[in-house]
Amino acid sequence: MITIKDIAARLQVSPSTVGRALADDPRISAATKKKVTEVADEMGYVANLAARMMRGVSSNLVGLVLPDIRNSFYSTIAHALSKCVQSAGFQLTLSETEDDRMVELHHIRELASANVAGIIIVPTARPHRESVRLLKLSPHVQLIRRQAAIGDQFFGIDDTQAIFDATNHLIALGHQRIAYLGGTDELPTGAARLAGYQRAIETLPRNARPGPDLVRLGPPGSVDFGREAMGELLSAPMPPTAVVAGSVRITQGILEALMARRIAVPDQLSVVGFGDEVGFSWWGPGLTTIGLPVHDLATACGLWFVHQIRQNAAAGAPYASIATATMIHRGSTRALAGAPRERAAVSRSKSPA
The missing domain is CATH 3.40.50.2300 (Response regulator)
Structure with missing residues (x-):
């Protein structure tokens, strides 16, 4: 497996420079980032997620937690969000709860353990207290359904x-x-x-x-x-x-x-x-x-959420966007x-x- 040290040896720079370039560190010039990325792609480098997690670095994953993907209402949402976050360099990971609060808790725990960049959630009727606590440790937004205990950043329909x-x-x-x-x-x-x-x-x-x-x-x-x-x-x-x-x-x-x-x-x-x-x-x-307006609502949510993540706005100001049917x-x-x-x-x- 190709490592950061292999890329550094190829470019004759330090491993720390390569690591910072791949992490889009502002201390590294755009030219160096471009060169490092090109060589990494050429050599087939794949980031070690486990190592990133040990360093406390967020992954590029955005979690989507919803009740039922068989419902075209939610599959449309998942499709729109996937396209939206992908265009911004993130990857959507999908979890189904079937409106079971304990299944919801399990998925949120797994997403939190993977240091996801953020979570978009259609919450159950009574989210577990631990689910609420874990969500508040990461950027998150509620979609379609709004539970006051989870927070006040929300995209929904009237x-x-x-x-x-x-x-x-x-x-x-x-x-x-x-x-x-x-x-x-x-x-x-x-x-x-x-x-x-x-x-x-x-x-x-x-x-x-x-x-x-x-x-x-x-x-x-x-x-x-x-x-x-x-x-x-x-x-x-x-x-x-x-x-x-x-x-x-x-x-x-x-x-x-x-x-x-x-x-x-x-x-x-x-x-x-x-x-x-x-x-x-x-x-x-x-x-x-x-x-x-399900597709438009999901796209607006995705664009707004990616911006929040990039601005490191985990505890941002209250925000609500209500679409009209x-x-x-x-x-x-x-x-x-x-x-x-x-x-x-x-x-x-x-x-x-």
């Missing part, structure tokens, strides 16, 4: 407004028995999305508001939950006339249930999904859904039969801040 707009769209079409299938309110995203639904429902006359029997909360990453919950609602004595989904995977479950029962959409049921998967545009009449109107929603043709939509001035 979940409350997104579900408010989706529910309000159905109210404007004359629907009142509007169901909501979303993630558990133990998660910050689940609570925020449920709040959007509830605030929209509160704009209806009190005697026309749907009851809690039309709300189903469960694992946001579970297609099975979405399918089973939708099946239960369809079998109820008074099924909903419309439904709003609160996650991508729950949307997929809802669509599976509707197809299995041959529900005519939107004649029998109006549907608003969450996210815009490739198949959503051609599913049935085309799915009206909440469009999420958009309604994508297709054919899966329509005015409720018998409802007034022109029902004024609730204005955005009444929407949650």
